[in-house]
Amino acid sequence: MLDLTQLRSFVAVEQMGSFTLAAERLGLGQSTVSQHIQRLETSIGRRLLARDTHKVVLTTDGEALLSHARAMLSIEGQVQSLFGGPSLRGKLRLGVSEDFVTSQLPGVLEDFVRSHPSVDLELTVALSGTLYEMQDNGEIDLVLAKRRLGDARGRLVYREPLVWLARDPDHIMSASPLPLIAFPPPSVTRAISLEALGRHQIPWRIVCTCGSLSGLTAAARAGMGVLVQPRSMAPSGLKVIAKGKLPVLEDVEFVLVPRKGADQALVSALSDDILAKVRSLRSG
Known part of the structure; x- marks a missing residue:
């Protein structure tokens, strides 16, 4: 047996x-x-x-x-x-940012789903800004997404540096204006990168816009341009552009944001599980 x-x-x-x-x-x-x-x-x-x-x-x-x-x-x-x-029961609508899904979500959620089979977990994957808008409209109970430094919303999970990525950094840096691969608005990483380039008066153009990280990654791997991502979520096949070549980007913070009025028992159980699993992953 x-x-x-x-x-x-x-x-x-x-x-x-x-x-x-x-x-x-x-x-x-x-x-x-x-x-x-x-x-x-x-x-x-x-x-x-x-x-x-x-x-x-x-x-x-x-x-x-x-x-x-x-x-x-x-x-x-x-x-x-x-x-x-007594066990947890009910429906919980979870919204998760696109980049987090491809890197860490399966390991985070599997134990929760197994431990709480009576909880109906509904998952929405979108840009952080879109998730916050949906939550404001009452469509999502718990958001796991990025926030900018200084934003007080949510419960901090961890802080992460953003990096510039390209298939061939030396080749891409010779292009002017700088070709960018980016999520559409409202994207936290897009806003941070464009603001950084603007402050340093570096000309740029968007060569690829896609709401899917897999689409952006494909464009970057094809050598179309520069992609900005949290360091730990950098897709394989891309290299970090060396410091000094482009402006330093501010960090982002991944947070858990509950909706007022959501089932607090369900929200707390999933939030605690996500915090424990993510921090365990990152400490390793």
Whole structure:
């Protein structure tokens, strides 16, 4: 019989790509997580994980097991919810900024969804400014997005520097006006970058506008221009433009902003889970 504790460690390692980060997320020692994986592999008789040059990845057998492991853990959560006394119920509308979704959201949300199967979580992905507008209109209960320095709204999750990115920085810096790849308004990163260029009187032109980070990344990887992103969310295939080549950009802050009148039990539970998971990820 498969051990649920071992499966939980297996799923965490797959999500985090690291034994160390998985251990921090689960509140266990790294050696304990390693033992869980070893015992799971022994019980199944197959190798489930392998290391590449950057992180731990699933083998073919690991990929085959993953969906079943998640299903078993989900059933466990449902049973605990059914027989474990009062549980959270209801609907929670979560809005998350586009760039955060592609980098950290899956690992942040999976445990919450599994632990609270009676909560109907509705996800909206958009630009930070758009999410705040939707929340003001009563359409979103909790926003996880960026704010500018000096903005008092929300509960701080972490602060992040913005960087200029390009496929070939030396080539792109020879262009005038500077070709920019940017989200459409209202975009926090767009506003910060244009203000910085304006202060230093650097001519610029927008060569690509897209509401999807995947679209912007494709344009940047094609060498069309410069993209601004939080440092930890820099897409692969792009290089940070060296200091002194372009103006220094102000930091941004990622925050959690609840809507007045939203279900406070649901908002608090998800907010606390997001804070714990994100800070665990970043501390690693």
